[in-house]
Amino acid sequence: xxxxxxxxxxxxxxxxxxxxxxxxxxxxxxxxxxxxxxxxxxxxxxxxxxxxxxxxxxxxxxxxxxxxxxxxxxxxxxxxxxxxxxxxxxxxxxxxxxxxxxxxxxxxxxxxxxxxxxxxxxxxxxxxxxxxxxxxxxxxxxxxxxxxxxxxxxxxxxxxxxxxxxxxxxxxxxxxxxxxxxxxxxxxxxxxxxxxxxxxxxxxxxxxxxxxxxxxxxxxxxxxxxxxxxxxxxxxxxxxxxxxxxxxxxxxxxxxxxxxxxxxxxxxxxxxxxxxxxxxxxxx
Amino acid sequence: xxxxxxxxxxxxxxxxxxxxxxxxxxxxxxxxxxxxxxxxxxxxxxxxxxxxxxxxxxxxxxxxxxxxxxxxxxxxxxxxxxxxxxxxxxxxxxxxxxxxxxxxxxxxxxxxxxxxxxxxxxxxxxxxxxxxxxxxxxxxxxxxxxxxxxxxxxxxxxxxxxxxxxxxxxxxxxxxxxxxxxxxxxxxxxxxxxxxxxxxxxxxxxxxxxxxxxxxx
Numbered sequence: 001x002x003x004x005x006x007x008x009x010x011x012x013x014x015x016x017x018x019x020x021x022x023x024x025x026x027x028x029x030x031x032x033x034x035x036x037x038x039x040x041x042x043x044x045x046x047x048x049x050x051x052x053x054x055x056x057x058x059x060x061x062x063x064x065x066x067x068x069x070x071x072x073x074x075x076x077x078x079x080x081x082x083x084x085x086x087x088x089x090x091x092x093x094x095x096x097x098x099x100x101x102x103x104x105x106x107x108x109x110x111x112x113x114x115x116x117x118x119x120x121x122x123x124x125x126x127x128x129x130x131x132x133x134x135x136x137x138x139x140x141x142x143x144x145x146x147x148x149x150x151x152x153x154x155x156x157x158x159x160x161x162x163x164x165x166x167x168x169x170x171x172x173x174x175x176x177x178x179x180x181x182x183x184x185x186x187x188x189x190x191x192x193x194x195x196x197x198x199x200x201x202x203x204x205x206x207x208x209x210x211x212x213x214x215x216x217x218x219x220x221x222x223x224x225x226x227x228x229x230x231x232x233x234x235x236x237x238x239x240x241x242x243x244x245x246x247x248x249x250x251x252x253x254x255x256x257x258x259x260x261x262x263x264x265x266x267x268x269x270x271x272x273x274x275x276x277x278x279x280x281x282x283x284x
Numbered sequence: 285x286x287x288x289x290x291x292x293x294x295x296x297x298x299x300x301x302x303x304x305x306x307x308x309x310x311x312x313x314x315x316x317x318x319x320x321x322x323x324x325x326x327x328x329x330x331x332x333x334x335x336x337x338x339x340x341x342x343x344x345x346x347x348x349x350x351x352x353x354x355x356x357x358x359x360x361x362x363x364x365x366x367x368x369x370x371x372x373x374x375x376x377x378x379x380x381x382x383x384x385x386x387x388x389x390x391x392x393x394x395x396x397x398x399x400x401x402x403x404x405x406x407x408x409x410x411x412x413x414x415x416x417x418x419x420x421x422x423x424x425x426x427x428x429x430x431x432x433x434x435x436x437x438x439x440x441x442x443x444x445x446x447x448x449x450x451x452x453x454x455x456x457x458x459x460x461x462x463x464x465x466x467x468x469x470x471x472x473x474x475x476x477x478x479x480x481x482x483x484x485x486x487x488x489x490x491x492x493x494x495x496x497x498x499x500x501x
Contacts, residue, residue, distance in 0.1 A: 172450075176463025193370065193450035194460060204449070207362035209370070 049122050049246065049253045053095055061088040062107035062121040068222035069277045070127050073106075080104050083277040084125045087144060087244075090269065091123075094260040113137055116247060123257070124245040127218060139250060140243035141257045146283075148236030149179055150217040152205065152224060159212050161235035165190045172201040172210040179215040182238055198223075205230075216240060221278050234283065287470045294461045301457035302478050308375045308453060309440045309482065315379035316439065317432075320386025327391050330412065338387065345384040350445050353377045358449045374446035374453070382439045389435060393428035394420055426497045433490025440482050454478050 053059050063084050064071035071082040089099040105121050112124045116138060127147070130140045151171075153159045165171060165187040173180045175194040184192055193210060195201040202223050205213045213220070220232045244261075246253050264270040274282045291298060326338030345353065354377030357368060368376065397420050405415035447455030458475040462468050 175459050181464070194456075195450055196448055200448075203359050207359045208367050209358070209362070 049250050050095070050256060053122055053253075057096065058101045058103050059088070059092040059095060060103045060105060060120070060122045061091075062105050062112050062115055062124045062126055063088060064108070064126045065106040067127060067218075069225065070218060083145065083273060084127065086273045086276070087264075088123075088125045090264055090273075091125075091244075091257065091260050094263070095256060112245070116245060122246070122253070127242055128245055129240045130243040134245070137248065138245040139248050139254055140245055141254060142261050143241040143243055144261055145218075145242040146236075147216050147218045147240040147242055149182055149214060149238040149240075150220055150236045151233045152202075152213040152220040152230050153211065153233060155229050155231050157211065157231075160233050162186055162237050165212065169212070170210040172204050172213045173215060174198050174201055177215060183214050186237060225279055286473060287467065290461065290465060290467060290470050291474045294457075294465075297457040297461055298454070298474065298478065300452065301454035301475075302481075304371060304446070304452050305440075305443050305454040305478070306482065308371065308378065308443045308446060308451070311375050312378040312382060312439055312443065313436055315375075316382035316386050316435075319379065319383035321390055323383060323387035324390035324394065325416070327387065328394055342384045342387055345381055346388070350377070350381045350442055351448060353381045354445050354449060370449045370451040371446065371453075374443075374449055374451035378439065378443055378445065382435060382442070385435050385438075386432065389431045390424065390428055392431075393424035396427050397423045429497060430490060430494045433486065433493070437483050437486055437490075440486065441479060444479075 063080060063082075065073040065080055067082070069082055071080060071084045073080045085104065088104070089102055092102040093099040105115070107115055107121070107124060107126050109126075109128075112121075112126055112128065113134070115121050116124055124138070125144075127145075128134070128140075129147070130143065134140070151159060151161070151165070158164065159169070165183070167189040168191075169187075170191045170193060171183050171187070172193050172195060173183065174197050177194075180192060180194050183190070193204070195204060198213075198215060198219060201210075201213050204210055206227065213223070217232055217236055224230050224232050244257050246257065261270075264273075271282060323338045323341055326334040327342070329335065329338075354374055357377045357380075358370065358373035361368060361373070401419055401423065402415055405419040406412070410418065443453060444455035445451075446453040447459055450456060454475055458471055462471040465471065
């Protein structure tokens with residue numbers, strides 16, 4: 001079954017070989033197509049993003065399209081919705097006075113930093129964890145969401161945190177995740193079963209094959225929302241602070257973002273957005 | 285080159301997985317052989333209802349992917365209040381799945397015994413079951429051994445499906461080691477070697493039996 005991955009690899013190698021072959025043929029043919037207009041829109045490099053946004057009259061934000069609760073494209077309406085989206089719309093309102101003066105562009109964890117740095121987007125609001133490594137490439141705003149690894153349990157479960165994950169307790173998670181490594185370190189007595197992905201792990205939990213499911217709470221909230229018989233325990237035992245990323249040295253813009261975050265936290269708007277998506281009030 | 289530190293560092297995991305793969309294979313082999321014989325007999329017994337049941341079983345199970353059969357046992361049964369652990373659910377799924385193929389192999393073997401044998405046995409006063417037991421099956425077994433060996437080899441390899449439902453078999457630990465070390469190829473090379481340790485002797489054994497039976501015929 002897992003030979004699938006190996007297969008993928010082999011197919012990948014085959015594809016690459018074929019592609020390079022076609023490219024070689026193409027080159028020798030001497031035909032040159034495209035590539036000319038690539039640099040048409042020279043992107044902003046200096047810290048005048050704020051002016052640029054005002055000039056063009058809209059804010060361009062990179063968000064996820066595939067993450068329930070944070071940034072998910074509704075296949076029926078085509079609308080992208082989620083916590084990150086609402087935060088982004090609020091930012092557009094703050095800068096341009098209208099929350100609809102915004103353009104959302106899909107990013108993935110891989111593409112978001114390159115897209116930001118080549119000017120395709122003004123900011124990243126895509127469940128991006130602030131890390132020292134990433135700080136070398138982009139600047140981060142203050143924390144706008146505190147994520148962390150947590151546990152999903154049955155509503156009436158006696159498990160309320162890491163301390164209840166003892167010997168004889170079975171914890172489910174996905175193969176190869178940092179969540180699996182973390183729980184093994186923090187609760188070495190427990191039995192950890194790893195599944196192909198979180199959907200399967202959740203199905204196994206629902207089938208009673210384990211006592212808790214562990215991963216980032218951002219994912220767990222999505223599962224709990226889908227099946228109200230489950231809840232996310234209050235404790236998080238790792239810290240994954242999400243920040244809004246802008247181009248390095250983009251001080252003015254960053255300052256506006258931080259002001260905005262502070263404003264919505266004070267006005268209660270942040271709590272509203274939080275409750276709308278996560279289903280409960282923010283902690284603290 | 286292959287990184288042998290992988291197998292040295294993770295020997296315990298490989299061994300645990302290997303042990304469980306052997307266990308699952310043996311249990312499923314025995315189970316599917318028995319179940320397969322029963323279903324084959326159902327399919328050729330002179331009772332309409334049994335024929336129909338046997339055919340339904342074979343056509344239904346044989347035509348869905350193994351992993352879905354296993355999912356029924358692991359994810360489906362709990363809905364009916366029966367909870368099986370990963371290993372049991374996986375082994376049961378494997379047994380039920382393989383039995384459908386074994387039933388077909390055995391049925392073909394029985395049908396390959398000339399019709400006159402059954403007629404002669406019956407007319408000499410044996411009951412249907414006695415004729416089966418003493419005349420037909422001993423002849424059918426010879427015909428059936430090579431294709432049966434194929435099914436058993438497939439079964440050993442198919443046991444890797446346990447890895448998907450956390451059945452603690454070789455493939456499961458292979459996945460874990462690979463995700464822990466970020467090494468893919470080398471990890472699975474060793475997994476493959478462990479499967480070969482099981483399947484090559486099985487394959488050779490079947491070949492040996494085949495040659496001996498060819499001589500005795």
